[in-house]
Amino acid sequence: MIETSQIIPLFVAIPLGGAFLTSLISKKADxxxxxxxxxxxxxxxxxxxxxxxxxxxxxxxxxxxxxxxLPIGIVMVMDGxxxxxxxxxxxVALLVACYSISYMKKFTAKWSFYTLxxxxxxxxxxxxxxxxxxxxxxxxxxxxxxxxxxxxxxxEKHELEAAFKYAVMGSVGSLFILLGxxxxxxxxxxxxxxxxxxxxxxxxxxNITILVSVLFLMGFGFKSALVPFHAWLPDAHPSAPAPIxxxxxxxxxxxxxxxxxxRVVFNIMGVTPAISNILMFLGALSMVIGVFLAIGQxxxxxxxxxxxxxxxxxxxxxxxxxTPLGILGGLFHLFNHSIFKSxxxxxxxxxxxxxxTRDLKEMGGLSSKMPVTGSxxxxxxxxxxGIPPFNGFWSKLIIIIAAVxxxxxxxxxxxxxxxxxxxxxxxxxxxYAFLGKLGEKWNQxxxxxxxxxxxxxLLALICLVxxxxxxxxxxxxxxxxxxxxxxQGLDYATTILNGM
Amino acid sequence: xxxxxxxxxxxCEGLYCVxxxxxxxxxxxGIMIMDYAVNLFFILIAYKINGRAPILSPDTxxxxxxxxxxxxxxxxxxxxxxxxTALLIAIAIRIYQKYGTFDITKIKELKG
Numbered sequence: 001m002i003e004t005s006q007i008i009p010l011f012v013a014i015p016l017g018g019a020f021l022t023s024l025i026s027k028k029a030d031x032x033x034x035x036x037x038x039x040x041x042x043x044x045x046x047x048x049x050x051x052x053x054x055x056x057x058x059x060x061x062x063x064x065x066x067x068x069x070l071p072i073g074i075v076m077v078m079d080g081x082x083x084x085x086x087x088x089x090x091x092v093a094l095l096v097a098c099y100s101i102s103y104m105k106k107f108t109a110k111w112s113f114y115t116l117x118x119x120x121x122x123x124x125x126x127x128x129x130x131x132x133x134x135x136x137x138x139x140x141x142x143x144x145x146x147x148x149x150x151x152x153x154x155x156e157k158h159e160l161e162a163a164f165k166y167a168v169m170g171s172v173g174s175l176f177i178l179l180g181x182x183x184x185x186x187x188x189x190x191x192x193x194x195x196x197x198x199x200x201x202x203x204x205x206x207n208i209t210i211l212v213s214v215l216f217l218m219g220f221g222f223k224s225a226l227v228p229f230h231a232w233l234p235d236a237h238p239s240a241p242a243p244i245x246x247x248x249x250x251x252x253x254x255x256x257x258x259x260x261x262x263r264v265v266f267n268i269m270g271v272t273p274a275i276s277n278i279l280m281f282l283g284a285l286s287m288v289i290g291v292f293l294a295i296g297q298x299x300x301x302x303x304x305x306x307x308x309x310x311x312x313x314x315x316x317x318x319x320x321x322x323t324p325l326g327i328l329g330g331l332f333h334l335f336n337h338s339i340f341k342s343x344x345x346x347x348x349x350x351x352x353x354x355x356x357t358r359d360l361k362e363m364g365g366l367s368s369k370m371p372v373t374g375s376x377x378x379x380x381x382x383x384x385x386g387i388p389p390f391n392g393f394w395s396k397l398i399i400i401i402a403a404v405x406x407x408x409x410x411x412x413x414x415x416x417x418x419x420x421x422x423x424x425x426x427x428x429x430x431x432y433a434f435l436g437k438l439g440e441k442w443n444q445x446x447x448x449x450x451x452x453x454x455x456x457x458l459l460a461l462i463c464l465v466x467x468x469x470x471x472x473x474x475x476x477x478x479x480x481x482x483x484x485x486x487x488q489g490l491d492y493a494t495t496i497l498n499g500m
Numbered sequence: 501x502x503x504x505x506x507x508x509x510x511x512c513e514g515l516y517c518v519x520x521x522x523x524x525x526x527x528x529x530g531i532m533i534m535d536y537a538v539n540l541f542f543i544l545i546a547y548k549i550n551g552r553a554p555i556l557s558p559d560t561x562x563x564x565x566x567x568x569x570x571x572x573x574x575x576x577x578x579x580x581x582x583x584x585t586a587l588l589i590a591i592a593i594r595i596y597q598k599y600g601t602f603d604i605t606k607i608k609e610l611k612g
Contacts, residue, residue, distance in 0.1 A: 138580065161609060161610055164595060172531065179541065182541050182545060189567075235610045
């Protein structure tokens with residue numbers, strides 16, 4: 001067990017090392033930056049698959065930083081939820097790195113793009129593997145600062161404006177999280193998550209835990225763009241370069257927002273009916289408001305950004321229901337959303353790469369000139385709208401069934417309504433952008449380069465077969481383990497403290 | 501109790517500054533004030549009345565020492581605050597080059 005747990009710090013060390021090497025040696029040679037980006041993310045993806053296998057064998061793995069013993073030193077923990085999130089993050093990161101090889105040619109300073117990109121991946125992996133609350137904050141800030149810089153990467157008027165707004169709101173959110181951590185430390189005099197959960201359970205509920213829950217809900221709500229805190233997302237995500245939009249919408253808001261929120265709420269504070277109701281309400285609110293705002297948009301990427309808010313609502317609703325089926329559905333939708341939303345953002349990037357516009361009114365009939373982009377975007381649109389053979393259908397179905405089973409009929413109704421409106425809005429995208437008559441000025445356009453096609457095709461393939469994850473034999477390895485780690489609730493502390 | 505209340509007032513002052521001010525630089529200053537308020541809060545929860553510095557030495561007894569851990573956390577938090585502030589100021593300078601103003605009511609091209 002000691003040997004196998006050595007794998008955990010690699011999830012932070014490899015991308016950090018990759019970022020360092022990229023900035024050091026590839027300033028003059030763009031191909032070196034591409035190569036380092038691909039090798040690093042590929043290594044991360046393979047390691048995360050190994051992690052799934054290890055969790056299947058050992059259930060839980062721990063690594064003590066600098067060999068300090070458990071409640072004192074920083075530990076890194078790998079359980080079902082961790083390995084699940086690692087696969088999601090690193091899969092998207094690998095395909096996005098592959099896509100960026102061609103896409104980022106139109107920007108200068110490719111090496112600084114890869115440096116920031118790998119730093120962001122390191123921060124996200126760090127948030128996911130850490131078992132220490134302050135350490136979580138540090139990694140969260142690494143990922144967040146890298147993402148502020150990446151949103152501003154184009155350094156044009158709109159990018160800078162969006163990046164400033166994002167950075168200000170993100171910093172305020174981070175400070176709420178830090179304040180929550182300070183109060184929790186004063187209350188429990190420990191920073192280790194497991195130890196903290198144990199002490200909080202012994203002390204019982206008090207006003208302090210309520211205050212801290214509110215602070216965390218606000219802080220992580222900012223990071224995951226739940227509805228009252230969503231104002232930065234529709235500006236920031238479209239302004240970033242397309243691969244970064246895919247990373248931000250696909251995985252950043254989930255690993256910094258939803259994962260951290262779930263870990264804190266379920267495994268440290270303990271979930272109470274009040275928190276569960278708040279999560280369900282915020283989820284349903286995001287779901288409906290996001291989709292209503294999305295329907296009226298004519299900017300392709302802005303429309304997708306509003307749909308991110310709406311789909312995050314589904315995930316939070318599923319997790320907030322709190323039954324085993326609801327949590328399973330929420331996590332499954334988290335995985336599916338990271339796949340199809342990354343694919344849609346990559347599609348929008350491909351359209352922008354070929355035609356130079358994001359305005360849906362100017363497009364039309366692009367499918368005939370760009371068959372790969374057209375067909376993959378059709379698959380992704382059907383997935384996000386919840387049409388049967390694709391993965392989005394299964395996760396939405398599970399969430400709706402869970403809501404009905406738990407007796408929340410209204411929430412189930414809103415989920416169905418939001419799904420129908422999503423279908424309407426993506427019908428609009430398909431009609432205006434890809435189907436219909438080809439515009440005069442698009443006669444000269446061509447399909448995007450090979451690397452971009454490869455990553456889009458792979459993501460579309462995952463959309464197509466993603467529904468299989470819910471089959472019992474596969475779900476026992478992957479999804480079930482993840483939802484079990486949330487369901488065990490406060491027993492997380494006992495498992496970890498006894499595991500040594 | 502009073503230091504805690506003053507610390508809370510400092511935090512709220514920073515938040516007010518972020519929410520209400522129209523100038524980019526003033527917003528950045530507001531974030532810095534909030535940052536310092538949280539750092540100050542960390543120092544306050546570590547403090548004990550008549551506490552001494554947490555330095556171990558073999559011949560003295562260490563009865564009443566302040567908690568050293570938040571001091572370490574504050575150092576980390578200051579560095580993170582520095583990185584965020586530097587990035588924000590860099591973006592603000594670029595915005596000034598493009599728009600020629602720091603007034604956020606004039607920098608409003610993104611909407612909808």
